[in-house]
Amino acid sequence: MAVIALTIKRTITPNIRSCRTSEDAWNTLQAMFGGRNAARIEFLKKQLDKIQMDEGDDIVEHLTKIRDLKEQLLSIDEVIPEKDLVSKTLNSLPPSYLTFQTSLTLSLRANPDPLHFEELVALLLQEDQSRKNKSLQVDGMDHALVVQNKNRGKESAHHSKSSAGQSSEKSKAKEESANFVQDSYAFVC
Numbered sequence: 001m002a003v004i005a006l007t008i009k010r011t012i013t014p015n016i017r018s019c020r021t022s023e024d025a026w027n028t029l030q031a032m033f034g035g036r037n038a039a040r041i042e043f044l045k046k047q048l049d050k051i052q053m054d055e056g057d058d059i060v061e062h063l064t065k066i067r068d069l070k071e072q073l074l075s076i077d078e079v080i081p082e083k084d085l086v087s088k089t090l091n092s093l094p095p096s097y098l099t100f101q102t103s104l105t106l107s108l109r110a111n112p113d114p115l116h117f118e119e120l121v122a123l124l125l126q127e128d129q130s131r132k133n134k135s136l137q138v139d140g141m142d143h144a145l146v147v148q149n150k151n152r153g154k155e156s157a158h159h160s161k162s163s164a165g166q167s168s169e170k171s172k173a174k175e176e177s178a179n180f181v182q183d184s185y186a187f188v189c
Contacts, residue, residue, distance in 0.1 A: 041078050044069055048080070048088055055094045059128040062092070063121050070117070085117045089124075100127050 008016075008029070015032060019025040031037070048069045053062040066089055073080055080088075090101050104123065108115055 040076065041073070044073050044076075044078070045080075048073075051088070051092050053092055053094050055096055057094075059124055063089070063124060066092070067121075082116050083114055086115050086120050089117065089120055097127070100124075 012029070012032075016025040016028050019028055048066070051062075051065060051069070053059070066085075070080055070085060090104070093101060104115075104120075
């Protein structure tokens, strides 16, 4: 009995304080937390129904939450049919996955074999990786454009400086030429 009391939270201890044996304490705890009571089953099913992935959330974390709920239900002998689990998972995805959902739904209609949850997980992980790769490519292209534009700016500045240098040399030459003409004119007169 002492081992059980030491391993549970203090807030739960009052629930087993009146138990005389460790078996009584265990049965009480099992009825509270591990039993197959209808309220627990409904709670877990509602959690599964309500689960929603927000834009920007990690797909792995989202799928882990769904898998955890599925496992909790299995641990109390409540089986969620694969078809329902696949449907709930697809419906829990954010709007950015609409194209993925649509194409998958269309391909499922053409395929007589049902899609299993673990197959959907694999497809979603592939989709996530594909999105990350595209994002890296776009970021890389943006970076390349920025570098290219910066280099163009340097080339323009260099060109402008050399042009400015050439312009000042030309105007200096024109000025000297004009002075020479004036001096020559003054000398002739």
